[in-house]
Amino acid sequence: MLIEIDFNSEEALYIQLRNRIIMGIASNELREGDVLPSVRQLAESIGINMHTVNKAYTVLKQEGFVKVDRRRGAVIAIDEGRLEDLEEMRKELQVILAKASCRNISRQEVHALIDEIYESYGGV
């Protein structure tokens, strides 16, 4: 899986990295059991520091997307039943939809966008 980083973005590098990997899982480019590159490898291939990658992996571990095996490195392992995430999602959506509503983006448009994105993650 190709991981791209935008150095002009305001988003922290380790957050961009985390997001890319989560999106990789959603789009099935990364599957349960797949091994991520070592922190040193990935850091070098992107051109950033080892610790920045390590922080991304640590966050992914805490959030339940990855487990770390001393032998194999960081392995995709998804906690599927985390209800905290639903409340978190509600809060995030409240802000996003408030903005959308102010900009006269209709509910239909949002639904269409949701479908489009969900489609790209392989339906369900």
Add this chain to the structure above:
Amino acid sequence: MLIEIDFNSEEALYIQLRNRIIMGIASNELREGDVLPSVRQLAESIGINMHTVNKAYTVLKQEGFVKVDRRRGAVIAIDEGRLEDLEEMRKELQVILAKASCRNISRQEVHALIDEIYESYGGV
């Protein structure tokens, strides 16, 4: 309009403030032409620094939710045709829905949540 701040949140105070005001506009608690409290007033009533409020207002001005009138202070004034926001929304939704997809939250559940939130903002 009552503005509440969570001092335990990781979100910056000025971002929380901005979000509250945008949500206030969406829910029609704040309407075009309404005057926001002065930076000093609001700062005192919440118990934070004047500059933190000022930063929130400055961001709201840049994002096109508020205009500042020397006479009246900060006034709600919404730029309704900003297409940058649609692309921004797409990027934010991509991350949120990736997480949702990983947690087995179905597309239907997301649609229902969208409706619920949009409902609270008065339909459309």
Add this chain to the structure above:
DNA sequence: AAGCCTGTTATAGAATCAATATAACAAAAA
């Protein structure tokens, strides 16, 4: 056994951001 590659940890520095604290200014309102 020796060397290499894992993740992990510690420490330190630079740059930026968040929040606070004073202070002052011009314009408008009381």
Add this chain to the structure above:
DNA sequence: TTTTTGTTATATTGATTCTATAACAGGCTT
């Protein structure tokens, strides 16, 4: 005139982000 408005400048504190070395133990390869 005095108060209140937004605006601007400056400074300090603390946290965050990213980088840089360095070292360690566990596992793998040769």
